[in-house]
Amino acid sequence: MDTRTGVALVGAGAFGQFCLKTFAAMPEVQIVAVADIDSGRAREQAALYGARAYGNLADLLANVDVTIVALNTPPYLHHAQGLATLRAGKHLFCEKPLALTEAEAAALIRAADEHGVLLTVDYVMRHNPFWAAAAALRESGVLGALRHMDLANHAAGLDLPDDHWFWAPEKSGGIWIEHGVHFFDAFAWVAGQPGEITASQAFARPGGVIDRVEALACYGRTAAHFYHAFDQSGATEQTTVTLTFEHGYVTLREWVPTSLELLTPVPPDGWQTLLPGEVTLAPQPDGRFHAVARAPEGKSAVYRASIQAGLRNLVRAIQGQEPLRVTGQEGLDSLAMACRAQALAARPGR
Ligand SMILES: NC(=O)c1ccc[n+]([C@@H]2O[C@H](COP(=O)([O-])OP(=O)(O)OC[C@H]3O[C@@H](n4cnc5c(N)ncnc54)[C@H](O)[C@@H]3O)[C@@H](O)[C@H]2O)c1
Missing domain, CATH: 3.40.50.720 (NAD(P)-binding Rossmann-like Domain)
Structure with a gap:
């Protein structure tokens, strides 16, 4: 059967x-x-x-x-x-x-x-090992309190034709709703609590559509900043997430991260087991430790594994074997942040 x-x-x-x-x-x-x-x-x-x-x-x-x-x-x-x-x-x-x-x-x-x-x-991102490591580092408390989260997302909007549904807010919802939701949700996961948007602004291309948006938020006592620009090509796009802890900096690079960097004065025995993939560790002249964890299999394999993990989780949840990792309510919470950011930025600037 x-x-x-x-x-x-x-x-x-x-x-x-x-x-x-x-x-x-x-x-x-x-x-x-x-x-x-x-x-x-x-x-x-x-x-x-x-x-x-x-x-x-x-x-x-x-x-x-x-x-x-x-x-x-x-x-x-x-x-x-x-x-x-x-x-x-x-x-x-x-x-x-x-x-x-x-x-x-x-x-x-x-x-x-x-x-x-x-x-x-x-x-x-909920199934990406480097985002999971960032969440585990925060939860462990080994680096102290999470003070700030920053996203700089310079995406390949130049590759999308003008008549693509992405540029039509009635079809895509706009950048916050179509794309921002990923990061509102990921930051809530890393911070371990829901977020609230406090300010937002949008920028349109000359005579055209909104292609850049920016917002401030807080997740409890953790401050957050989001910048999404769809003004790069596939060749020049770049995404960087920086998490600032009381005792260290964590950096995730690229939209599907395949690595995590950590710079901290905290000795490795407190955090080394939380890092996935291949880890290289270099003590710094100033006494801090610099670690890089990498997925040698590359971006496409990490992306596919993340999608598979999401579908596998649903299959297992249907069979009663495990809870859903991303609930409908979490889909709604991140959408609510996106709608709030959208409303606050309703009048595009500059
Ligand atoms: N999770 C991720 O990492 C990720 C990445 C990229 C896109 N997405 C999401 O995936 C979705 C699709 O994005 P895409 O880039 O593949 O778009 P796309 O335009 O390339 O594909 C959409 C498809 O839907 C079809 N379609 C349109 N109306 C339909 C209808 N009424 N019934 C059945 N099919 C219909 C179109 O013919 C087209 O084949 C979007 O919601 C996007 O946000 C998610």
Whole structure:
């Protein structure tokens, strides 16, 4: 008997195709269906995995082999398609953002409860070993209090054509909702408590769309700063997260981090076991320690493993083997921060 969990993917675009390839390598799931409004694309992708192709969601939801729907359509469709999925008794692996508004996200959470199914959001950082190490360092208290978290995200917006849904706020929700949610959630995880936005601003291209946003927040007594710019190309993009502790600095580089750097006066026996991958350690002339933990397998492998870990967690949660690592409520909390940042920055500056 085939004990694999049947997964359907809806929205076989750029990221959907990456997810299909990624899911196909998981022994515990089987891709049973692929839907896309572009039925040729659905057929082509379904054929690669021996799955059934669908041109619409309603027909796919009638397929009894589908246990989980991975929703990879643009953000403005997540609410309606997510609701249809949950009401059909299917579990939801939702791409971020969970929805465009807090009311829509709350409706999805209610629908999951009412229909006795689970929903989670594909927040890949929650399954990244270097983000997990940052959270473990904070939780251990070995570096003292977490004072400040800083994100500088210079992303490849120049590679997105002007008519891409990303630039249309009614489709993407805007930068905070489409992309910021990842980091609002990751910072809450690292800080161990929810955050609150205190200030926000936005910058538009000359005569054009908003392509840079910035906000201040606090997570309890930890201050936070977020800067998202979609004004770089794939060749020049760069993401840096700096966490400042009472006794040390932690740096994560790149949007999918493959390394973590730590500079601290605290001796390694207090924190070395919390670092993943290959660790190099160099005592500094000033008496501090500089450690770098690296994933030798590279970015694509780390990214795929993070997506797989999220789907695997949902499969195990459905089977009652473990709790969800990313709950619907956490999807809503991070979305609420994004909506607040959006509202505070409603009047673009400069
Ligand atoms: N978690 C991550 O790391 C990550 C990374 C990239 C993108 N994403 C998210 O994935 C989602 C998709 O992004 P993308 O870059 O792949 O977009 P995309 O535009 O490349 O793909 C979207 C696909 O959905 C299809 N589609 C549109 N309307 C549809 C409908 N009504 N029914 C079925 N299919 C429909 C389109 O034809 C297209 O194939 C977004 O929510 C995005 O935020 C998440």
